[in-house]
Amino acid sequence: MDKNKECSVIKDLIPLYKDEALSKLSVEAVEEHIEKCDSCRKYKDNVFGELSKSGSIDNNMPEFEKREVQNYKNIASRLKKRRIRNALITAFSTVLVIMLFCSIFTFHKVLSGIMEPTIEMGDICFINKMSYKFSKPIEGDLVYLLREDPSFHYEFKDVGRIVGIPGDKILIKDGVLYVNGEEKQKDVYEYIKNGGIAKTEITVPDGKYFVMGDNVNISYDSRFEEVGCIDEKNVLGKVCFAW
Numbered sequence: 365m366d367k368n369k370e371c372s373v374i375k376d377l378i379p380l381y382k383d384e385a386l387s388k389l390s391v392e393a394v395e396e397h398i399e400k401c402d403s404c405r406k407y408k409d410n411v412f413g414e415l416s417k418s419g420s421i422d423n424n425m426p427e428f429e430k431r432e433v434q435n436y437k438n439i440a441s442r443l444k445k446r447r448i449r450n451a452l453i454t455a456f457s458t459v460l461v462i463m464l465f466c467s468i469f470t471f472h473k474v475l476s477g478i479m480e481p482t483i484e485m486g487d488i489c490f491i492n493k494m495s496y497k498f499s500k501p502i503e504g505d506l507v508y509l510l511r512e513d514p515s516f517h518y519e520f521k522d523v524g525r526i527v528g529i530p531g532d533k534i535l536i537k538d539g540v541l542y543v544n545g546e547e548k549q550k551d552v553y554e555y556i557k558n559g560g561i562a563k564t565e566i567t568v569p570d571g572k573y574f575v576m577g578d579n580v581n582i583s584y585d586s587r588f589e590e591v592g593c594i595d596e597k598n599v600l601g602k603v604c605f606a607w
């Protein structure tokens with residue numbers, strides 16, 4: 365590139381260089397050039413000195429240079445505004461994404477062994493709270509529940525498995541679970557020692573779900589009279605996975 369052309373390119377870049385709006389490569393090129401070019405170095409000093417002092421332009425500058433400096437000052441100010449705007453947009457979008465995420469998903473740490481071996485004590489469940497806004501739980505779903513302790517009347521959150529949906533007939537006989545007469549989940553449940561309220565066949569009422577823990581012989585669930593079937597409104601979400 366001939367010297368004049370190169371100088372004119374560098375002078376174009378200097379205001380952006382001052383505003384740190386250049387790529388690393390361009391910064392290197394500008395620095396390398398002003399190192400060896402008196403005219404551009406002077407120009408750079410002018411831009412840096414005058415723009416940073418008060419924003420006023422040196423009256424001894426030739427008219428065209430004043431105009432150029434003013435132009436670059438405008439560009440620098442526009443770039444600065446754009447950077448601020450982009451930073452604000454990024455911050456705002458991040459907050460929005462986090463809020464959206466929290467309104468759809470939640471986490472729950474399992475503090476008991478009632479879902480073992482499917483979910484171990486101490487595992488974290490990832491829960492979709494929107495799962496049942498548009499559809500109903502189905503048999504076999506792992507769900508996140510709001511429960512009330514019957515003796516102390518405080519509410520707590522827990523996980524369990526949907527065994528029966530409204531209208532299903534539940535029977536636990538000789539250690540085996542039957543839903544609508546069909547033997548269920550042989551691979552999940554061991555011999556069920558306590559059939560509870562399902563020792564004789566019950567029908568799950570409308571708007572309720574029969575929920576059990578996979579670890580049937582320590583789980584305190586819908587089989588117990590004080591717990592009973594769980595209200596639809598207390599099924600808070602679906603467990604997507606646990607780890």
Ligand SMILES: [Zn+2]
Pocket residue numbers: 370371372374397401402403404405
């Ligand atoms: Zn030059």
